[in-house]
Amino acid sequence: MGILEKISEIEKEIARTQKNKATEYHLGLLKAKLAKYRSQLLEPAKKSEKGEGFDVLKSGDARVALIGFPSVGKSTLLSTLTATQSEAASYEFTTLTCIPGVIEYKGANIQLLDLPGIIEGAAQGKGRGRQVISVARTADLVLMMLDATKQDVQRQLLEKELESVGIRLNKKKPNIYFKVKKGGGLAFNSTCPLTKVDEKLVQMILHEYKIFNAEVLFREDYSADELIDVINANRVYLPCLYVYNKIDQISIEEVDRIARQPNSVVVSCNMKLNLDFLLEILWEYLSLIRVYTKKPGQPPDFDDGLILRKGVTVEHVCHAIHRTLAQQFKYALVWGTSTKYSPQRVGLQHVMHDEDVVQIMKK
Structure with a gap:
């Protein structure tokens, strides 16, 4: 079996398993295996294999990755906010490589990367998804562009794709101290009552990674998923701003509902609506002064x-x-x-x- 088949099998097994006290160890182990295979999938190919990458030199004071499904208006936004012209058309996959642009705002140069549209299955490498996602990992902020007419479906799919490659949006790094030792077995402690994991589950997850001697200290009540993130140590925690485009095609009540959601901004690139507010929020999220x-x-x-x-x-x-x-x-x-x-x-x-x-x- 290839890695993709193994991942698919484990995902099906997790979906089939009922969540209760009796299955928590089994589920914890499955999640650890899944994270391990996904990490292997993300490891870069051998140096000898020359392929077309999206390596764009980091420049300016901050870097923002523009991610979204094909034809949601990413290229139009790039062309409107920066002096760069990214080809925009009404058919899908107009943009095929990474196009950098620079937003000049309040004296700062913010590099905006227009990445090709992500499709479902991008994490497995479909539609050049892996290159797109690896560039997103180097950004200071993810700008997720969504179509206001079909936003909920798109947002869930994109979050799932990014989650599966170790990009955590609007989350803090888990406050878990973890150190591999040469001997002495597992030293497990916590500074608060734990409701989601216990010592046995922690030990089983570590054994899955062939770690038998370690110090683990939970400073807050975390789940097995967050422990796995800490063990893998290759997760990226990024702030994310959800930008809903094409608001000229939906009702004003719907615009109001979307605009009130946390981390969300509503715009219309074609009619140049609310773009000044988007820049203001962008500045705030990048924590620039x-x-x-x-x-x-x-x-x-x-x-x-x-x-x-x-x-x-x-x-x-x-x-x-x-x-x-x-x-x-x-x-x-x-x-x-x-x-x-x-x-x-x-x-x-x-x-x-x-x-x-x-x-x-x-x-």
Whole structure:
């Protein structure tokens, strides 16, 4: 049996098995086997096999992967938001390779990748799905484009495809400490009562991976699936924004219902509706901030701000300006919402906010 057949057999077995106390060990083992085979499927082909890849050089301040079924309006969105022209037509699979574009917004360059349409079975390699998904893993954010006229079906299928290749959308990494040891068997602990797994199940899952000596500490109540994610250690946790296109073809009540769903934005690319709001939300989800610099005795430089991530400190700002600046740092003066008064004298560990102005003083 090939890997695909094995995966298919296990999926059928999981679907057949009733979920109850008696079958939880059996299901846990099946899930571990399934995750193992899927990981093998995703391992890159041998170096000697030359194929056409979608390797696009990462550039700009952030990278956004545009994913969706064929003909939902991805190329139209790319052409509207960026200066790049991606061929758009009313037939499926107009885009066949990855087309990068750059959104210039609030002084930041955000790289937007228009990926070919994903079809069902993409994780198994159908419709160039595997290359599409491997590029999505390198992004900072997934923009899932859906057709507002048939959204629920599309969203579930896409989430399932991404889930099966280890991309977790809008989820946090499980807080489980896991370390393989050389001996001593399994040391299993938890800091809270566990309702979904017990020591026996953890041991069975680890044995499936041929791990017999390990330390496992659950800091929250997690399921077997999340433990398997931690063992595999190749999962990617990405924020995802669901963009519903073609809202001009549905009723206003339906638009209102969709717009109120979490992580969702409604747009119409053809009629250019709500695209400015989409850019605002995109900026928020990417956690980008602008920091302006100021030289002593001169006004701040508002034309050329530094684009950084939320939570950065003055030390990060120093590295962004010049790699040796932090070593010569004496103190900084900061104007903006991160200070109690302006200017405030701060040290390297001061956390910056959006649109703060900083003046670095050297020794």
